[in-house]
Amino acid sequence: MTSTADEQQAAHGSGGKPEGRRERKKRETRRRISDIATGLFLQRGFDAVTVAEIAEAADVSVNTVYNYFPAKEDLFFDREEEMIDRPSVAVREREPGRSAADAVLGQLRQDISEHSLYAGMREGFDEFMRCVREAPPLMSRLMLMQHKTAQRLYETLVEETGAASDDPVPELVAAELVNICNLVSRGATRATAEGASHEQVARQALARLDTFEKLATDELLKYATKPAR
Template identity: 50%
Template sequence: MVLTIAGGASFAVMAPEKQSRPNFAITPKFKRTQVFSEVKKLAYDDRMAEGLRERKKRQTRQYISDVATGLFLEKGFDAVTIAEIAAASDVSVNTVYNYFPAKEDLFFDRSEGVVDRLARYVRGRDGGESAAAAVLRELRAEVEAVSPRLGLMEGYDRFMTVVHGAHTLRSRLWYIQQESQANLRQALGEETGAEDGDDMPELVAGQICWVHSTLMAWIGREMVKGRAPAEVSREALVLLDDMEGLLSEGVLNYAVRGDA
């Protein structure tokens, strides 16, 4: 399989020789999916020590996902079938479903790290720092670093074009955002000792998630225009400042860690 992405580069994945032992050898053309594989790995890379069996299962899962991502980028999400992904990965259809119960899981295969991210920022905030301040600090650091985690990378326009072209992917993205807000709400409630019936964790979580989702949507739109990541990064910092200015003191001073 060969795909040409922005900049004219072509990439391909070598099929495994045996179904039980994927060949992960990389050719110069592999980067069509390697780029997006790296973004997914950045979403969560906190794996604990694993045994040989678990490692092989993870590698097989990642291989199938990489092959599927390449096909989605080449043909569009709706045009690719599970049978086609299985054939290209040299595995059975049942094997694909064993690793990915839904087709959308192949595209958003690292969503677990995404839905926990804001909650992790809050739980890891510094002494004297509020929940919102911690999230803003982390987001600014990512933007300043021109991080692929936020979509600030060459080729991200192709990734977002696939999302925009498939209703089911847009729906799944919305669901991921809802999970992220629910996890953040729980973290805020636990960190502040909020009692049942206290709406503040929900309200503050909504405001913080608004900042995050607005930033991500804006970056996605700008990258689809073909703009340079560094240029988008500079303007994203201004956007973050503007959004912080719109947040109330109640949000900015909520859940301040007391061990400053």
């Protein structure tokens, strides 16, 4: 599920440099294969669709599909690495005076206000998640992605704070922040599936987030506050 903003960002390499023709063609081919595969999965279910059928529908060879996507689950979660790294990026790029919670939950608030895919509010995302829930391999991959997200955020917090290896706080903070994001996203997806409008879903999601923040301790909310310059 790729947005226009995602496509614009992908059209630039590291450092904001425009990608070359070959890189652009590879990116477009990868996206096309993934989009076709996702459409088939949503129509018929993940387990019912074979890689050979995807290759035929995309007019490429089976080997080409596997070159871009080593596992069938990769076709569905084609933005896995981006999703795993997103909270860590928010923390690394936070402004002076902002804590890790400010960065991660502030990003979530923005996602909600923009009715973003990242907050579980994009049109059709409820069908996307229905497909996940009905396929054990996708549920397993989703759980693994959530674990990796928390692990990467933990590693980022250790780097940002210089915490000792036996300090449990970075791991606990990372797990709690990722869990809050997952809970809000699941609630938004469920409300969307029940027919609520974007405005209603956003209000409910923000109210849930406010409640979670009220229940959180100051130690969690202020952890890893970036020093002023």
